[in-house]
Structures are given as C-alpha cells and as structure tokens.
Amino acid sequence: xxxxxxxxxxxxxxxxxxxxxxxxxxxxxxxxxxxxxxxxxxxxxxxxxxxxxxxxxxxxxxxxxxxxxxxxxxxxxxxxxxxxxxxxxxxxxxxxxxxxxxxxxxxxxxxxxxxxxxxxxxxxxxxxxxxxxxxxxxxxxxxxxxxxxxxxxxxxxxxxxxxxxxxxxxxxxxxxxxxxxxxxxxxxxxxxxxxxxxxxxxxxxxxxxxxxxxxxxxxxxxxxxxxxxxxxxxxxxxxxxxxxxxxxxxxxxxxxxxxxxxxxxxxxxxxxxxxxxxxxxxxxxxxxxxxxxxxxxxxxxxxxxxxxxxxxxxxxxxxxxxxxxxxxxxxxxxxxxxxxxxxxxxxxxxxxxxxxxxxxxxxxxxxxxxxxxxxxxxxxxxxxxxxxxxxxxxxxxxxxxxxxxxxxxxxxxxxxxxxxxxxxx
Numbered sequence: 001x002x003x004x005x006x007x008x009x010x011x012x013x014x015x016x017x018x019x020x021x022x023x024x025x026x027x028x029x030x031x032x033x034x035x036x037x038x039x040x041x042x043x044x045x046x047x048x049x050x051x052x053x054x055x056x057x058x059x060x061x062x063x064x065x066x067x068x069x070x071x072x073x074x075x076x077x078x079x080x081x082x083x084x085x086x087x088x089x090x091x092x093x094x095x096x097x098x099x100x101x102x103x104x105x106x107x108x109x110x111x112x113x114x115x116x117x118x119x120x121x122x123x124x125x126x127x128x129x130x131x132x133x134x135x136x137x138x139x140x141x142x143x144x145x146x147x148x149x150x151x152x153x154x155x156x157x158x159x160x161x162x163x164x165x166x167x168x169x170x171x172x173x174x175x176x177x178x179x180x181x182x183x184x185x186x187x188x189x190x191x192x193x194x195x196x197x198x199x200x201x202x203x204x205x206x207x208x209x210x211x212x213x214x215x216x217x218x219x220x221x222x223x224x225x226x227x228x229x230x231x232x233x234x235x236x237x238x239x240x241x242x243x244x245x246x247x248x249x250x251x252x253x254x255x256x257x258x259x260x261x262x263x264x265x266x267x268x269x270x271x272x273x274x275x276x277x278x279x280x281x282x283x284x285x286x287x288x289x290x291x292x293x294x295x296x297x298x299x300x301x302x303x304x305x306x307x308x309x310x311x312x313x314x315x316x317x318x319x320x321x322x323x324x325x326x327x328x329x330x331x332x333x334x335x336x337x338x339x340x341x342x343x344x345x346x347x348x349x350x351x352x353x354x355x356x357x358x359x360x361x362x363x364x365x366x367x368x369x370x371x372x373x374x375x376x377x378x379x380x381x382x383x384x385x386x387x388x389x390x391x392x393x394x395x396x397x398x399x400x401x402x403x404x405x406x407x408x409x410x411x412x413x414x415x416x417x418x419x420x421x422x423x424x425x
Contacts (some may be wrong), residue, residue: 001029003079008259009033014092017198029084030198036258037094039220041334044201046214048194054167056190061132062334063106065199069122069136069144070111087198104129123147126187131161135168135194137403138177139388140320145184156186166208170194173281176316179309180341197280199265200256203279212278213272217241220257225250227269231285238243246271249297251285268297287407290376292332294365298406304357305338311353315342318388320404322414324379331372336380337417339387344348351380387422394420 005012008031015032021044029331049189053059070088078084085093089111105125112118122144145157154160167181170193181191189207200221203213211332215223225242228249230236238253249268255261266286268277283298290296305316317339324333336354344350355378359366368374388404 001078001082003081006311008261009035009257009379011035013259014082015090016078016082017087017090018084019086019198029078030087031259032090033258035220036125036200036256037091041091041196041201041217044125044196044204044216045334048192048204051204051206051214052190052192056165059165061166064130064132064161065102066133066135067104067126067129068110068132069134069140073239075111094104104131118218118425119144119147127152129161130163133166133168134164138169138181139403140176141167141169142177142180142184142317149198157184158186164189166190166192168192168194170196173298175302176304176309176319179182180315195279197265197267199251199254199260199263200253200258202252203304203363206276206278207369212273212280215277215279217277220254224253224255224262225269226253226264227251228285240266241277244271244274244277246274249282251334270299281409284405286409287319287405289334289409291325291405291409293370294362294363294375296334296362296407298360300358301407303361305353307357308344308350309354312344312346312350313342314340314344314350317341317385318404318406320388320406320408320414320417322379322408322411331376332374333376334378335414336378337383337387337414337423338380339383340383343382347380347382351378354378354380381418381423383417383422384424387417387420389421391417391420 001016011033013031013033016029017032019028019030052061068088070092073373075083075085075089075093092107092110105122109118109121111124112121127148148157149155152160153325157164164185167189170385174191174193175223192208193205193213195203195213202218202221203215203217205212206214217223224238225240225244226236228251230238233249244250247270249270252265252267252269254263254265256263263384264285266284269283270282272278272280279287280299288295301321305319308314309316319336321334321336324335326332355369359369364373388419392404408414
C-alpha cells in the first residue's frame, strides 16, 4: 500500500478494492492484480454470459443494454502508482472500451457517490434505453424501479422495458424479494444468482432456477473449507474439495492470483451438490444468533420470513434480528426489526407464522422454544419505510453494496437502529 511491489504477487499491484465494511467502521483494502481482473472477474462474467446463452440460445440479451446498479466512484490515490475504489469502480475503470457499448448508464452516472442524486440520474438516463438485463443489489434496484414508474406513469417495468429478460442478483438472499420483483416487473423474466465479491468472483447459477451456484474452480482461486465448528480455534482444520460434504456449513478460505493468501472472507457456504460442485451462501461467520444454543443462520431467517409473508400476504423490504437476553423478569427471545413494503393485516399473526416457520426449519430453535422455557415468542417491531436506508446513511454507508446485517449475536446494531426512533408499532 506504500508502493513497494512484488510483496503479495509476482506482478505489479496498481489497484485496491475497498470493501464495503458494513458491519464495522474499518474497510479492508483488497489487492487487485491484472491476473485477478482478467482471469477471475472478467472471465467469470464471460462464463455467465456463455452459460446463459447455452440455456437460452434465442436470447436477445445482447441486442439491448445491461443496466448495472453498482457502487460509487471514490477512486483515490493510494500512492504514486496505485489507486483504490470500490470493486465496481475498479472493474469499470479497467473494462475494455467495447464493454461500455453494451451497458448503461454512462460511466459518469454509474460511478456517482451521492445515492439520492444517483437514483434520480439513473432513472432519467435509462428510461428511454432498451434495457434487456439488470444487475444490482435488490433493495436499490427496487428503489430505482419505483422512481422510474413515478416518472413514466407506467404500471410495471415491462411497459418501460419490453425486452427485459434477465435480472442478476447477489450480495443478499433474493428469497424475501422475489414476489416484489415479480409484481413490479409485470412479466416472467429469468433470475440468475451470482457470488461476486471484492476478493473474487466465486460462483453463479449455471441456469436460472438451479438449486445452488456452480463453483468456479478455474478462475485463479484456490479454495479451502473450514467447518464452522473449527472457527475460533487456535489451529482450525480445513478440508479441500475432495473432502467436502453436502449440507455442511463451511467458512470459505481463499488464496488468489490477486495476492490474498489463506484469506477468510467471512461468508459461510453449503454444498448442495458435489458432481458438479454447487454451493449456496448460508450466511456470515459473525451473522447468526446463537445466544441460547439455537444456531439460527441467515438461510433460516430468510426462509422463515418468506414463509410468513406467503402465509399473511405481507411483503418485507429488509430486516435485522438479535437476541434479547435473560433477565430477572423474563426469559430470552429474538427481537426483530422489520421494514414492510406491505404490512400484514395482523402483526401478531405474522409473528406466529414467523415463529412456526423457524421451528419447522431449525430443530435447535424448536427445542429452545418448547413451552417457552428458554425462548419466548419473537418480539417483532415494524419500522417506517426507508428506516434501514436512514441507518446506513447515518453510518456514511448509503448505496452500492452496503447492506444491513440481518442477524447479530449481540445487540449493538439493533439498539443503534432503535435509538433512531423509527419504530411505528
């Protein structure tokens, strides 16, 4: 970072990707080499395009433009030779000239810092384009859709972009957003999940609707898998691809052609198949609730939210949850802050369905809820719309890949949000 070369990798490092650092005040600076750009990030993008055309050979994807809702510009000098910015900025700055012909909006808008202005510019600039594909975090994509419908007076996005056929998403589970997208787009399109981070492009669905994402094993990344039970040990054990088991939770450890060595990226994954290797992202090492031995992970909470929404007709924008610890007057519980797009008719019924869904998904949670001996019914508070964006803005992290951690095993985050007085019931 001070300009000395050949420290991490045997070719010069001129770029660093600044990670979002949503859960802490400190961001990380990830080295980006020419090899990691070409043989990982860009190669994976080409592979996804190839896989999609193999699935849909008559696709019109490349007859229109791809709308990319990425991060902000923030290209800053690191030293006399190197610069840093968030990953999307680094990728755009290094893209070949022809790549800009098939994407929208203009790079000056794509890399804007201030997100309220950026959404407005994005909407104005893309309304008249022939958009055939979109990639971005679901929350900001929905915000953009709603603004475009306000500006055009159209009923749905299919009326704005009739040729739209593909939405590529990643970063957070798409499960809570699926119904919202189906309604606001207004027609059936393909959805493709990708697993892309500052550290590398790891996996993507081989075809829309697949269970799990195909792990990219020839993209300059060496993988190790640490059983979650090993996390925190002085000498944690890892396994290679030959030894992984379907359905087991692993922390992902990578060594890359960008100069990362046995780097713990913080995500947990599960294999859903080993021939070929297909994975799902099950959560984050630090994003879980296990205050009472219930071992609730993000995959559990996302599925439970989706089931509760289906049962009650509610629509959830985002949520976060944390434990309520034992006290002299009551036993433990989980406290949830939920931002509804569409409120349930009766919040108490939603809470009951959420609780039942968690019990059906997670036997440890079910055991702790038995007769409310360890855990009583979840405490759920509805937040006003825009609450999580307001919290992110208060942390200086509005937009791009920044997101609210959905689960935490301690109360710092949930108490911070509650102190903003955003609860409506």
